[in-house]
Amino acid sequence: MQFLPKYRLQCIAAIAVLSFAVWGAAAKAQQEKDHVIIGAGAGYTPAYQGADDYRIMLVPVIDVAWGPVFANLRDGIGINAIDTDFITVGASVTFMPGYRRKDAPEGIGKLSIGTGGRGFVNLKVAGFIATIGGTKGFAGGTKGVIADASLSYPIAISPRFMLIPTIGTTWADKKHNDRYFGVDAAQSLASGLPQFRAGSGFKDASAILSAQYRLADRISLGISGGVTTLLGKVQDSSIVFHKTQPLGFLSLSYRFGP
Numbered sequence: 001m002q003f004l005p006k007y008r009l010q011c012i013a014a015i016a017v018l019s020f021a022v023w024g025a026a027a028k029a030q031q032e033k034d035h036v037i038i039g040a041g042a043g044y045t046p047a048y049q050g051a052d053d054y055r056i057m058l059v060p061v062i063d064v065a066w067g068p069v070f071a072n073l074r075d076g077i078g079i080n081a082i083d084t085d086f087i088t089v090g091a092s093v094t095f096m097p098g099y100r101r102k103d104a105p106e107g108i109g110k111l112s113i114g115t116g117g118r119g120f121v122n123l124k125v126a127g128f129i130a131t132i133g134g135t136k137g138f139a140g141g142t143k144g145v146i147a148d149a150s151l152s153y154p155i156a157i158s159p160r161f162m163l164i165p166t167i168g169t170t171w172a173d174k175k176h177n178d179r180y181f182g183v184d185a186a187q188s189l190a191s192g193l194p195q196f197r198a199g200s201g202f203k204d205a206s207a208i209l210s211a212q213y214r215l216a217d218r219i220s221l222g223i224s225g226g227v228t229t230l231l232g233k234v235q236d237s238s239i240v241f242h243k244t245q246p247l248g249f250l251s252l253s254y255r256f257g258p
Contacts, residue, residue: 181198
């Protein structure tokens with residue numbers, strides 16, 4: 001993966017968390033174990049969760065699996081310790097999204113993109129794919145702990161066309177929510193917004209419908225669209241302008257290898 005400007009990494013990480021919550025795991029159910037998928041896409045996403053502004057950004061599509069090693073936009077770079085037809089257990093290093101100074105209200109400042117250690121379990125039962133994961137930040141602005149759970153059901157409409165409906169939710173601890181949604185005394189003075197501390201709790205829920213169409217043997221077109229809504233106390237943050245927001249992603253990818 002090439003090095004990208006920091007602001008673009010932040011947008012990529014945000015889209016990965018929101019748009020790719022289950023798409024990668026569901027797509028792998030229909031692919032060879034070893035594969036390299038590279039492409040490009042455009043994402044439509046809030047500048048940050050709850051933001052008043054939206055961004056359209058060009059982003060890379062990366063989904064690599066070779067033996068136990070993987071790299072993708074959802075889980076980052078890591079290793080699957082267990083990988084069978086029914087269960088996958090892995091660990092990785094991944095991005096934790098922040099936001100730019102210019103995207104936040106005046107006086108709030110930026111929240112630097114973070115890096116976290118992630119562990120996850122994918123279960124495949126009766127056509128469903130359930131994922132439970134957790135990420136602990138160890139560098140950057142967010143830190144804290146985020147736990148996520150999602151459920152998807154890939155539907156093969158034809159040999160070339162697949163639909164993937166997904167629902168998911170995310171929980172975060174006090175450190176993460178306070179850094180992402182909080183307004184401290186200095187920020188309150190600079191911005192004129194009231195101070196706010198979110199505390200821990202479920203922070204969002206999402207519903208996404210993804211579609212993949214194989215244009216040729218190795219070329220696929222993908223599209224995802226859905227909504228995410230904030231939950232609990234984070235809804236009341238001084239920097240939250242919209243509790244429920246749309247998101248979308250369009251991509252074209254090429255599969256190398258067998």
